[in-house]
Amino acid sequence: MKLKYNVDSILTRRRKKIMNPSFDFRLVLFEKIKIEGTDVISFRFNQELDKLEVNKTPSLFEYTAGQYAYFNLDDVHGDPNDSTRHFTISSSPAENFIMLSTKIRDSPYKQRLSNLEEGDKIDVSAPEGEFILPADYSKPLIFLSGGIGVTPFRSMLNYATEKQLPLKIIMFDSNKNQQNILFKKEFDDWTALNENMKIVYTLSDDKSEGNNNFGTEEEWNGEKGRIDKKMILKHVDTNTLNEAIFYICGPPDMLKSMQSLLEKELEIPKDRIKIEEFTGY
Ligand SMILES: Cc1cc2nc3c(=O)[nH]c(=O)nc-3n(C[C@H](O)[C@H](O)[C@H](O)COP(=O)(O)OP(=O)(O)OC[C@H]3O[C@@H](n4cnc5c(N)ncnc54)[C@H](O)[C@@H]3O)c2cc1C
Structure with a gap:
């Protein structure tokens, strides 16, 4: 397995993708946790996808520990970087929620994110990324x-x-x-x-x-x-x-x-x- 990534090619790929990611999932926020003494907030979403988005059939958002996804918000105005950011999924598949954790800064995107309330929804792409645990556990x-x-x-x-x-x-x-x-x-x-x-x-x-x-x-x-x-x-x-x-x-x-x-x-x-x-x- 090839482990080393060419940073330039990864960034180029991401920049290309972020212009047109496909948001196939919708998550519902149930909790915001401000990490004391920092400007970081963790956002916890239900693992069950918003029912309306998957033909009224509840279904889970599945990912591998360490992966990231693109998160798209409605009502982001005047952000030079638009209404999408990628975030690592900071929860793990062994937990029963989906979490992202980010520094809240003054970009319109981050301000909108920090104002999300319980029950609000966010559109998410399919998880991706190879920054994950190896299949072989023999090496430290x-x-x-x-x-x-x-x-x-x-x-x-x-x-x-x-x-x-x-x-x-x-x-x-x-x-x-x-x-x-x-x-x-x-x-x-x-x-x-x-x-x-x-x-x-x-x-x-x-x-x-x-x-x-x-x-x-x-x-x-x-x-x-x-x-x-x-x-x-x-x-x-x-x-x-x-x-x-x-x-x-x-x-x-x-x-x-x-x-x-x-x-x-x-x-x-x-x-x-x-x-x-x-x-x-
Ligand atoms: C794979 C991956 C995973 C990531 N996971 C996380 C994560 O788990 N948590 C997390 O917090 N972040 C994560 N990020 C970074 C995240 O996607 C955002 O880029 C970051 O949070 C900054 O967003 P922002 O809205 O605060 O800043 P942005 O507004 O997006 O600013 C981005 C850059 O543009 C510059 N900039 C902004 N406005 C201007 C301007 N007017 N003029 C000049 N320069 C400007 C900023 O200084 C900054 O360097 C991840 C990124 C990648 C690629």
Whole structure:
């Protein structure tokens, strides 16, 4: 299986598609969850599709953990990027709801999204994407996550835990400060249930020694600074490093620096690196 994606060709394909995606599904919102201390909201939709849209037959929205879809809203006015965005489905197929999680900013699309209310509907394309768990569980996985790029990892971590997959996963989760660590309570609960899973949190705001400017007064026992070679070698043994498949997800800058870290400093071959880039950040 070919694991490495050519970033340019993926982005080109997405840009082409977003101009004319086909919205075959309609989901109904049942809950909005604002993640305290952040500008992120999770939107939870019923897994059952809106009945009217599927010949009055209830049917489920099905996807693979880690995939994304295009979400189209009515009544978006004056948005230079129109009324559609792609979002990872941050829930997993082991959960009984469909979730997307996003930073609310001032684009007309995001403002309309944040104003959705319980019972409101959103049109969705068929899920797609290859940033998913491998079929073969023999190789360990190392996830490198930056900020909101954690959404596909939430999906895959939940699925691996709920299905008790015999799959070793180490995730490095980089965020600005403690308040910005998304889904931490859930991740800690799942780590307690899943002995194959380990999460290394790091705060990137300021790595100078003696500076406590990490956005909280709580004591921090995790890592500080950006994910780098030293941090990876501290938490990953040589055997794991030599076998693992690396997954990187986050904003474009983070993605570039992680790709360089893996390929140049750690000499990981391209065919063991999978990338999902969040355009728009
Ligand atoms: C596969 C995939 C999965 C994704 N999953 C998620 C996810 O789970 N969660 C999530 O939050 N996002 C996700 N994204 C990103 C998402 O699709 C949006 O691009 C992002 O949320 C930004 O949307 P926005 O409406 O806030 O910004 P937009 O208005 O779409 O802005 C997009 C870009 O255009 C620039 N821009 C906007 N307006 C102007 C202007 N007037 N002049 C110049 N530049 C401008 C912005 O600075 C930004 O760089 C994903 C993207 C991809 C490709």
